[in-house]
Amino acid sequence: MKKILITGGAGFIGSALAEKLCQDGYDVTVYDNLLRGNKLDTKTMENITFVKGDVRDYKLLNNSAKGCDAIFHFAAILGVDIVADNPIETMDVETIGMRNVANAAIENGIKKILYASTSGIYGHSAMEQAVDEEIIVDPRTSYAMAKRYNEIYLAALHEEKGIHSVALRFFNVYGPKQDNRMVVPRFFEQAKANKPITVFGTGEQTRDFTFIDDTVKSCILLMENMKGNAIYNIANESEGCIKDLAVHIKNVTNSDSEITYIEAPKKRYDYEVERRVGSSEKLKSATGYKPDTKLEQGLEKIFKVI
Numbered sequence: 001m002k003k004i005l006i007t008g009g010a011g012f013i014g015s016a017l018a019e020k021l022c023q024d025g026y027d028v029t030v031y032d033n034l035l036r037g038n039k040l041d042t043k044t045m046e047n048i049t050f051v052k053g054d055v056r057d058y059k060l061l062n063n064s065a066k067g068c069d070a071i072f073h074f075a076a077i078l079g080v081d082i083v084a085d086n087p088i089e090t091m092d093v094e095t096i097g098m099r100n101v102a103n104a105a106i107e108n109g110i111k112k113i114l115y116a117s118t119s120g121i122y123g124h125s126a127m128e129q130a131v132d133e134e135i136i137v138d139p140r141t142s143y144a145m146a147k148r149y150n151e152i153y154l155a156a157l158h159e160e161k162g163i164h165s166v167a168l169r170f171f172n173v174y175g176p177k178q179d180n181r182m183v184v185p186r187f188f189e190q191a192k193a194n195k196p197i198t199v200f201g202t203g204e205q206t207r208d209f210t211f212i213d214d215t216v217k218s219c220i221l222l223m224e225n226m227k228g229n230a231i232y233n234i235a236n237e238s239e240g241c242i243k244d245l246a247v248h249i250k251n252v253t254n255s256d257s258e259i260t261y262i263e264a265p266k267k268r269y270d271y272e273v274e275r276r277v278g279s280s281e282k283l284k285s286a287t288g289y290k291p292d293t294k295l296e297q298g299l300e301k302i303f304k305v306i
């Protein structure tokens with residue numbers, strides 16, 4: 001049985017990945033400092049090894065990596081406001097965490113690292129068309145800069161140590177269990193309470209929302225097919241504006257909420273990016289698959305379980 005370590009595995013994406021890998025018969029270790037609580041369900045908790053620890057603690061991380069075949073490195077500080085308020089810690093967790101994961105892989109002979117990067121590193125590059133992995137990136141926040149640094153670090157690690165790696169550029173992942181640092185659960189909360197759904201700015205800014213199940217499926221397919229060092233967009237390839245997202249969520253929840261438009265706080269640099277949509281062609285060439293859940297379907301699925 002293949003043994004997999006997931007850092008940040010108690011979080012939104014990591015817990016969904018851990019649950020699926022467990023169902024598929026993998027031996028899973030989750031390593032997380034529980035900064036955001038624990039999103040793993042009880043059944044999965046019974047079937048995995050759980051280690052409460054910080055990715056900046058090399059000794060504990062290294063011990064937890066023993067015997068593993070692959071590492072998904074997902075532990076991170078995220079959320080636009082949180083990152084804006086804590087840029088140094090955000091970068092520390094990224095850079096020290098990555099260095100420790102890399103060293104643990106070297107020390108334990110682990111040949112595969114899959115790292116959660118972000119579409120945020122495209123910054124203002126994504127204006128005219130769906131961005132592919134070749135476009136020149138434009139990281140603007142401490143978070144996006146550290147993610148790009150780690151992508152380059154992984155490329156060097158492959159050159160120097162032969163460790164295979166994938167940087168997964170996630171595009172606005174959404175799904176059940178996500179917390180209200182992100183826009184989709186925030187709108188659901190407001191809609192369910194019949195409170196105003198608060199949209200920052202004009203609401204014309206677009207994003208590419210990718211459903212959690214599709215994201216997890218892409219991660220597992222890439223783990224099975226990876227070789228060398230590569231970057232992949234995990235994108236739904238559908239551009240939707242935040243105003244429409246608010247309308248969809250109001251409809252799905254049958255809510256009486258008003259949709260209101262408020263000025264974004266200055267520190268929310270991310271909202272100054274007007275458009276973002278990704279191409280998943282490279283993912284499709286490597287795995288035969290690309291995300292395919294339509295936003296309305298994904299929102300319905302969330303509403304069924306919240």
Ligand SMILES: NC(=O)c1ccc[n+]([C@@H]2O[C@H](COP(=O)([O-])OP(=O)(O)OC[C@H]3O[C@@H](n4cnc5c(N)ncnc54)[C@H](O)[C@@H]3O)[C@@H](O)[C@H]2O)c1
Nearest residue numbers: 008010011012013033035036054055074075076116170173
């Ligand atoms: N959710 C998205 O739309 C999205 C988009 C792009 C990239 N990503 C990346 O995907 C990964 C997972 O994101 P998520 O949405 O599941 O976020 P999340 O906040 O739900 O999960 C992150 C997990 O990391 C843990 N963590 C934080 N600091 C840690 C530390 N120092 N040591 C150990 N654990 C620590 C947290 O407790 C949490 O469980 C992150 O690397 C994130 O940057 C997410």
